[in-house]
Amino acid sequence: MRNVAEVGELCTGCGTCVAICPPGVISMEINHDRGVYEPVITGGCDGCGLCLRVCPGIEVDLADLNMRVFGREPDDPLLGNYEACYVGHSMDDKIRYDSSSGGMITQILLYLLEEGLIDGALVTRMNPERPLEPEPFIARTPEDIIEARGSKYCPVPANVALREIIEEPGRYAVVGLPCHIHGIRKAQKFNRKLRERIVYHLGIVCNHTPTFKATLFLLERVGVKPEDVQGIHYRGEGWPGSLRVETGSGDILLLPEYWGSGFGQLFMPGRCRMCCDHMAELSDMSFADPWLKEFEDEKKGRTLIIQRKHPEILQKISGICEIEPIEPQKVLLSQLYNIYMKKKVHKLNNGIYHGNFPEVDSVDRIIFRLDPDRLKIPFSLKRRYEYLYSVAVSLKARKDFSGDSK
Ligand SMILES: Cc1cc2nc3c(=O)[nH]c(=O)nc-3n(C[C@H](O)[C@H](O)[C@H](O)COP(=O)(O)OP(=O)(O)OC[C@H]3O[C@@H](n4cnc5c(N)ncnc54)[C@H](O)[C@@H]3O)c2cc1C
Ligand code: SF4
Numbered sequence: 001m002r003n004v005a006e007v008g009e010l011c012t013g014c015g016t017c018v019a020i021c022p023p024g025v026i027s028m029e030i031n032h033d034r035g036v037y038e039p040v041i042t043g044g045c046d047g048c049g050l051c052l053r054v055c056p057g058i059e060v061d062l063a064d065l066n067m068r069v070f071g072r073e074p075d076d077p078l079l080g081n082y083e084a085c086y087v088g089h090s091m092d093d094k095i096r097y098d099s100s101s102g103g104m105i106t107q108i109l110l111y112l113l114e115e116g117l118i119d120g121a122l123v124t125r126m127n128p129e130r131p132l133e134p135e136p137f138i139a140r141t142p143e144d145i146i147e148a149r150g151s152k153y154c155p156v157p158a159n160v161a162l163r164e165i166i167e168e169p170g171r172y173a174v175v176g177l178p179c180h181i182h183g184i185r186k187a188q189k190f191n192r193k194l195r196e197r198i199v200y201h202l203g204i205v206c207n208h209t210p211t212f213k214a215t216l217f218l219l220e221r222v223g224v225k226p227e228d229v230q231g232i233h234y235r236g237e238g239w240p241g242s243l244r245v246e247t248g249s250g251d252i253l254l255l256p257e258y259w260g261s262g263f264g265q266l267f268m269p270g271r272c273r274m275c276c277d278h279m280a281e282l283s284d285m286s287f288a289d290p291w292l293k294e295f296e297d298e299k300k301g302r303t304l305i306i307q308r309k310h311p312e313i314l315q316k317i318s319g320i321c322e323i324e325p326i327e328p329q330k331v332l333l334s335q336l337y338n339i340y341m342k343k344k345v346h347k348l349n350n351g352i353y354h355g356n357f358p359e360v361d362s363v364d365r366i367i368f369r370l371d372p373d374r375l376k377i378p379f380s381l382k383r384r385y386e387y388l389y390s391v392a393v394s395l396k397a398r399k400d401f402s403g404d405s406k
């Protein structure tokens with residue numbers, strides 16, 4: 001391969017190549033047929049190959065990157081390297097209610113900025129001019145950070161904003177999905193400025209990113225034409241939250257807890273079906289929804305936190321966030337299905353990820369072969385087949401992983 005134009009369907013759409021390209025001739029454009037971003041070469045490529053070396057789409061050496069980041073391979077192949085786990089939420093009710101789960105990411109960024117520990121944070125808001133497209137940017141004020149709160153369930157090329165970190169001296173935090181963090185960690189191997197200037201890496205636990213087609217599907221469900229959308233918020237309104245769409249005529253439409261209705265398998269990009277990192281293992285801290293029985297009556301929101309580095313932050317924000325320890329095993333239980341799929345089934349699907357993976361047995365191989373996406377199942381039977389498949393996966397995941405996590 002000469003440059004990332006040839007990465008094709010292995011591309012995660014992270015945007016790292018755009019920021020790292022020395023002559024700056026790569027840009028991210030939406031492929032409307034596939035509903036994802038892809039890199040496009042817009043000028044004279046000199047063939048240096050740096051874009052390919054930082055690309056997490058084609059290879060992620062988790063073993064090597066763990067050694068660089070933590071000084072050791074993880075002794076837990078499911079959660080990665082970590083020191084402790086917590087459940088917490090912002091004590092500011094508005095931040096908590098408007099964010100994805102408990103507003104912990106937003107609150108930590110506000111603390112880091114207000115204490116002068118960072119000059120800016122790489123976050124993502126929806127583009128004010130094109131409300132259905134995300135806009136990664138460097139937030140430099142509390143208002144910017146609050147504006148970017150909430151999960152964006154559409155493709156996000158967050159790492160294009162690394163360019164500003166390379167160009168502007170300072171100390172920065174970054175917020176990204178596992179594949180964004182992979183791109184950043186790989187880029188830091190080659191770029192001293194990114195290594196020195198990014199001082200906090202906040203990772204978002206990720207099952208998959210729905211394509212843009214998922215958003216179009218949801219807009220159809222609430223009866224809004226894409227061109228009439230003035231604003232879209234995928235999470236917020238308490239926990240687990242609603243899709244909120246604002247239209248030109250001033251209407252506000254809410255679609256509560258819509259995940260089951262189309263944000264599942266149907267709109268999952270092919271690259272996410274190969275992904276083997278659910279927990280953002282290379283971040284300093286990972287953040288997730290508390291999908292646990294004990295929180296099923298939760299209305300305002302709480303965030304699960306896997307703390308891998310910087311224990312001091314969680315101590316220092318105790319006046320503005322309520323935080324308590326939680327057993328790592330519970331964090332694992334909250335994501336069991338997705339971790340099983342990523343660590344066993346997806347691992348069998350490709351050779352992109354290298355590192356410490358749990359052993360695969362003959363039942364895992366059968367589950368891999370019976371994956372509904374690999375088989376041609378008649379439409380009339382598809383739903384029932386998928387349900388039975390998910391039951392089989394849940395049973396196997398429980399059998400394999402419900403012991404101690406370390
Ligand atoms: C695509 C996606 C898939 C997810 N899958 C799971 C899952 O399977 N299980 C689970 O428990 N949790 C999942 N999450 C995480 C969950 O939705 C929350 O983000 C997490 O619990 C943190 O909540 P919070 O209230 O602390 O975040 P907030 O305080 O609301 O802050 C969220 C931060 O993340 C940034 N951000 C939002 N979306 C993106 C994006 N797509 N790319 C890069 N940055 C972004 C925002 O700019 C903001 O700074 C997913 C999130 C996303 C975006
Ligand atoms: S660096 Fe990211 S955006 Fe660029 S080709 Fe690789 S995966 Fe795609």
Ligand code: SF4
Nearest residue numbers: 178179206208272275
């Ligand atoms: S599943 Fe993996 S590749 Fe897909 S968006 Fe999430 S982290 Fe990126």
